[in-house]
Amino acid sequence: MFKHLLIPTDGSDLSQVAVANGVQFARDIQARVTGLTVTTPYHYVTYNNIQMVQTEEQFQEEMRHMAQRNLQYLQREAEVCGVPCELLSAVSDHPYEEIVRTAEEQGCDVIFMASHGRRGLRALLMGSETQKVLTHTKIPVVVYR
Numbered sequence: 001m002f003k004h005l006l007i008p009t010d011g012s013d014l015s016q017v018a019v020a021n022g023v024q025f026a027r028d029i030q031a032r033v034t035g036l037t038v039t040t041p042y043h044y045v046t047y048n049n050i051q052m053v054q055t056e057e058q059f060q061e062e063m064r065h066m067a068q069r070n071l072q073y074l075q076r077e078a079e080v081c082g083v084p085c086e087l088l089s090a091v092s093d094h095p096y097e098e099i100v101r102t103a104e105e106q107g108c109d110v111i112f113m114a115s116h117g118r119r120g121l122r123a124l125l126m127g128s129e130t131q132k133v134l135t136h137t138k139i140p141v142v143v144y145r
Contacts, residue, residue, distance in 0.1 A: 003031050007023070035087045036102050037089050071089065099137075112144065115144070
């Protein structure tokens with residue numbers, strides 16, 4: 001069975017539920033976990049209203065804080081379940097690329113991630129990181145919904 005899970009998290013409620021279930025799954029199959037969160041880089045021209053009122057340093061500090069918060073939740077879940085856990089963060093405009101790259105570089109044999117289940121126009125406009133991961137990796141993906 002699987003020995004090393006990559007569990008990406010964006011800190012959303014659904015992602016946190018997937019983290020808790022992914023860590024429990026890892027415990028049940030006696031696997032280890034690598035947690036990953038991907039934050040957005042600063043752009044000088046942006047549609048993101050947070051970036052419009054912050055300096056680059058303020059924005060980067062906020063992103064570091066967000067990444068730390070997302071990963072602390074995963075670490076607590078792993079500690080409670082007694083699952084070995086490594087935590088990583090990355091900065092990218094394309095989280096799916098970082099998820100796939102990290103899974104490959106870390107030797108993960110499965111990616112366990114949430115799906116927000118967007119459909120129709122919302123899926124087209126917002127995209128689906130889960131869908132992009134599914135189409136860009138050969139590593140098995142467990143989608144938690």
